[in-house]
Amino acid sequence: MKQNLNPNKPNKTSKPSGTKKPQPSQVDPAQLRIAELTNSLQLLQAEFENFKKRQNEEQMSTMLRAKEIVLSEMLPALDNFDLAATHLPAELEGNSWAQGMVYVGQQLTQKLDELGITKLNPINQNFDHNIHEAIEHVQSDKPEGIITEVITPGYQIGDRVVRPARVKVSGGTNPATQ
Amino acid sequence: MGKIIGIDLGTTNSAMAVMEGGEATIIANAEGGRTTPSIVAVNKNGERLVGQTAKRQAVINPDNTIFSVKRLVGRTIDDEEVKRDIDLMPYQILKADGHVKVKIGDKYYTPEEVSAMILSKLKADAEKFLGQPVTEAVITVPAYFNDAQRQATKDAGKIAGLEVKRIINEPTAAALAYGLDKKKEEKVIVYDLGGGTFDVSVLELGDGVFEVKSTNGDTHLGGDDFDLLLINHLIAEFKKDQGIDLKADKAAMQRLKEAAEKAKIELSSTSQTSVNIPFITADAEGPKHLDMTLSRADFEKLVMELVEKTLKPCESALKDAGIKKEDVNEIILVGGMTRMPLVQKKVEEFFGKKPLQGVNPDEVVATGAAIQGGVLGGDVKDVLLLDVTPLSLGIETLGGVSTKLIERNTTVPTSKSQVFSTAADNQTSVEINVLQGDREMANDNKSLGRFVLDGIPPSPRGVPQIEVSFNIDANGIVNVSAKDKATNKEQKITITGGGSLSDDEIKKMQEDAEAHAEDDKKTKAMVEARNHADTLIYTAEKTLVDAGDKVSDDDKKPVADAIAALKEKKDSEDIDELTKLTDDLNTKLMKVGEQMYKEEAEKKPEDSADNDKKADEETGKKTDEKGEEAEEGEVVDDKENTK
Numbered sequence: 018m019k020q021n022l023n024p025n026k027p028n029k030t031s032k033p034s035g036t037k038k039p040q041p042s043q044v045d046p047a048q049l050r051i052a053e054l055t056n057s058l059q060l061l062q063a064e065f066e067n068f069k070k071r072q073n074e075e076q077m078s079t080m081l082r083a084k085e086i087v088l089s090e091m092l093p094a095l096d097n098f099d100l101a102a103t104h105l106p107a108e109l110e111g112n113s114w115a116q117g118m119v120y121v122g123q124q125l126t127q128k129l130d131e132l133g134i135t136k137l138n139p140i141n142q143n144f145d146h147n148i149h150e151a152i153e154h155v156q157s158d159k160p161e162g163i164i165t166e167v168i169t170p171g172y173q174i175g176d177r178v179v180r181p182a183r184v185k186v187s188g189g190t191n192p193a194t195q
Numbered sequence: 196m197g198k199i200i201g202i203d204l205g206t207t208n209s210a211m212a213v214m215e216g217g218e219a220t221i222i223a224n225a226e227g228g229r230t231t232p233s234i235v236a237v238n239k240n241g242e243r244l245v246g247q248t249a250k251r252q253a254v255i256n257p258d259n260t261i262f263s264v265k266r267l268v269g270r271t272i273d274d275e276e277v278k279r280d281i282d283l284m285p286y287q288i289l290k291a292d293g294h295v296k297v298k299i300g301d302k303y304y305t306p307e308e309v310s311a312m313i314l315s316k317l318k319a320d321a322e323k324f325l326g327q328p329v330t331e332a333v334i335t336v337p338a339y340f341n342d343a344q345r346q347a348t349k350d351a352g353k354i355a356g357l358e359v360k361r362i363i364n365e366p367t368a369a370a371l372a373y374g375l376d377k378k379k380e381e382k383v384i385v386y387d388l389g390g391g392t393f394d395v396s397v398l399e400l401g402d403g404v405f406e407v408k409s410t411n412g413d414t415h416l417g418g419d420d421f422d423l424l425l426i427n428h429l430i431a432e433f434k435k436d437q438g439i440d441l442k443a444d445k446a447a448m449q450r451l452k453e454a455a456e457k458a459k460i461e462l463s464s465t466s467q468t469s470v471n472i473p474f475i476t477a478d479a480e481g482p483k484h485l486d487m488t489l490s491r492a493d494f495e496k497l498v499m500e501l502v503e504k505t506l507k508p509c510e511s512a513l514k515d516a517g518i519k520k521e522d523v524n525e526i527i528l529v530g531g532m533t534r535m536p537l538v539q540k541k542v543e544e545f546f547g548k549k550p551l552q553g554v555n556p557d558e559v560v561a562t563g564a565a566i567q568g569g570v571l572g573g574d575v576k577d578v579l580l581l582d583v584t585p586l587s588l589g590i591e592t593l594g595g596v597s598t599k600l601i602e603r604n605t606t607v608p609t610s611k612s613q614v615f616s617t618a619a620d621n622q623t624s625v626e627i628n629v630l631q632g633d634r635e636m637a638n639d640n641k642s643l644g645r646f647v648l649d650g651i652p653p654s655p656r657g658v659p660q661i662e663v664s665f666n667i668d669a670n671g672i673v674n675v676s677a678k679d680k681a682t683n684k685e686q687k688i689t690i691t692g693g694g695s696l697s698d699d700e701i702k703k704m705q706e707d708a709e710a711h712a713e714d715d716k717k718t719k720a721m722v723e724a725r726n727h728a729d730t731l732i733y734t735a736e737k738t739l740v741d742a743g744d745k746v747s748d749d750d751k752k753p754v755a756d757a758i759a760a761l762k763e764k765k766d767s768e769d770i771d772e773l774t775k776l777t778d779d780l781n782t783k784l785m786k787v788g789e790q791m792y793k794e795e796a797e798k799k800p801e802d803s804a805d806n807d808k809k810a811d812e813e814t815g816k817k818t819d820e821k822g823e824e825a826e827e828g829e830v831v832d833d834k835e836n837t838k
Binding site for chain 2: 057061064065067068070071097100101103104106144146147149150151152153154162168169177178181183185186188192
């Protein structure tokens with residue numbers, strides 16, 4: 018099929034108008050051109066003003082954006098630190114080296130907190146699509162919609178979600194089929 | 196009239212763009228994403244969710260989460276595609292009131308109504324982004340969409356409150372994004388390998404009109420299939436290594452999926468990557484880790500069959516269009532998967548021609564739709580193509596330095612003003628040497644013209660304010676003026692033809708500036724250090740005179756000695772020594788200044804006015820033989836206008 022991209026050529030599918038067109042009045046071409054150029058200038062000016070406003074807003078959020086990018090890159094390593102702590106073998110529980118590594122992990126979490134980054138660990142909370150991502154719907158004694166397990170925690174900077182917490186959600190005794 | 200936005204309403208993801216300042220800009224959604232999942236849901240609270248939020252809860256609400264609704268738009272219940280989807284999709288598709296409808300909650304919606312929900316979110320996000328209402332759009336559809344499907348898409352726009360100014364084909368939009376509509380006669384292949392589908396289209400351009408000669412493809416071949424092959428490979432390797440099947444572990448599969456996608460992307464730019472997932476699972480023995488190295492060659496072996504599968508539809512499309520590979524003028528790549536070097540290589544091998552790149556393949560369709568929106572909205576017709584000034588413009592200042600007022604590559608028309616002063620006491624005229632070029636020293640740049648402004652009232656150096664203004668109009672004509680702010684006396688010069696430099700000469704000057712950048716910087720630094728030393732000697736000598744008996748001779752001596760030391764080395768080539776001696780004089784002078792102020796503070800109030808006047812006069816500079824202007828630190832005004 019042919020696609021006409023020229024706004025001055027009518028499309029094949031356009032229907033002819035039923036009314037008679039009025040006679041064009043005599044308009045000074047110079048005046049017409051002035052009106053055209055004025056309109057273009059106003060549009061350009063407005064566009065520029067809007068662009069400036071957006072640039073200003075973006076500049077203010079650049080710092081935030083930079084934090085988000087760095088945090089996003091660090092997330093896999095942070096997750097793995099959490100997992101390492103979770104999987105601490107029983108026989109190493111008294112081990113001072115192992116304990117030191119756990120402290121390092123805690124230190125990382127504390128540092129994030131100081132930077133205004135909130136860690137979301139929503140176990141037993143109600144599922145919230147704004148800050149959680151459901152990975153699995155599971156059968157559970159817990160009420161429907163309650164988070165039964167956090168697979169990976171989420172992270173937020175202010176109210177901006179950098180990564181939602183990835184969770185398993187209780188379907189009660191009858192979870193949704195996959 | 197507001198902006199007409201361009202919308203790529205995709206099966207899996209949608210994107211939108213708008214023309215701004217002659218360029219297409221992708222509009223980010225409210226969540227900051229450049230694409231929006233084409234997913235709609237209604238949760239148990241009756242809340243309607245669109246995009247990312249809908250996607251996040253899909254697993255726990257599959258009955259009421261609608262995705263890939265584009266497959267149903269404009270179709271009837273008897274269409275094969277619809278029948279297949281009825282079996283495949285977790286949500287209910289049925290016939291109601293004579294139409295295909297999907298059930299969400301306890302309500303039934305046509306696919307157009309669901310598409311309208313997606314478009315409504317895009318509209319709202321675009322309005323937030325642009326800060327103005329959005330009521331008009333150009334929406335793209337696959338080239339194989341029939342009239343019913345196109346009309347349904349238009350209806351979806353209308354429901355969403357958008358007047359759809361045009362429905363254009365996705366491959367046509369891609370061609371627009373590459374500016375191919377500017378060419379006369381072209382045969383174009385659009386190779387679109389997206390997340391879930393593969394489409395190939397043959398377009399023929401003539402008289403500004405694109406004709407779709409043929410389309411072909413595979414509706415179940417896309418990037419997701421490439422990911423799946425890699426994931427299965429990793430699962431198999433892990434099972435071989437650790438004896439554990441990760442398929443049953445949803446959490447592990449999620450991490451594996453992300454890691455596989457990341458590895459796939461990395462292998463487009465590196466020859467090897469590592470897939471490293473610690474604590475991916477655990478058994479009685481303890482935690483298990485996945486740690487594998489994957490080369491680009493290994494990955495290409497895995498997916499070769501999929502890539503080659505895209506070539507048969509290409510052959511069929513060419514055959515149906517009645518054209519040979521050799522007749523193809525351009526190939527455009529669309530879709531994220533086309534970033535893969537193997538895909539690009541196979542396409543180039545098949546068509547015998549390198550495909551066009553340069554526009555983000557995920558955004559190229561939305562970009563093209565925005566361009567069409569711009570054309571329809573009058574943004575992009577007979578636009579004044581604005582030029583740039585290829586070389587910097589400025590004047591010669593003290594020490595033979597070239598001081599730029601307008602940087603190269605500044606869009607014209609433009610104007611800039613800067614205030615300069617005199618270099619010598621009682622200097623009553625200044626010569627303005629207008630320079631073109633990016634070398635640091637005036638002698639190395641081209642002089643476009645000179646003029647003199649005289650009648651400057653005799654004053655200490657640095658006191659007069661001479662405003663030098665440069666103005667370049669859209670035709671490249673340069674007007675330079677110099678005005679004495681005290682007398683309003685003004686002189687000007689007009690330079691036409693940009694100094695009559697040819698393109699080759701301009702290029703040479705640009706290259707010279709780059710080649711000599713380091714040396715020029717050193718030369719300029721030396722000149723500026725000498726200027727600074729001159730200024731400071733003048734100021735210091737004046738201060739000592741003005742200090743009179745407020746400062747004792749013992750306190751003045753260190754300054755006098757520092758002046759003498761600096762005068763001796765003023766013309767040396769050793770910039771470090773010069774800077775050291777200048778700093779030393781500055782420090783000692785400051786002490787004298789402190790003392791003078793201390794003395795002043797202890798004096799009666801009526802004396803303070805006189806001292807303030809004397810402090811103001813301490814801005815003068817040493818006499819320069821040529822009587823040229825001194826460029827400053829004393830620039831008082833710096834106005835910039837872009838017309």
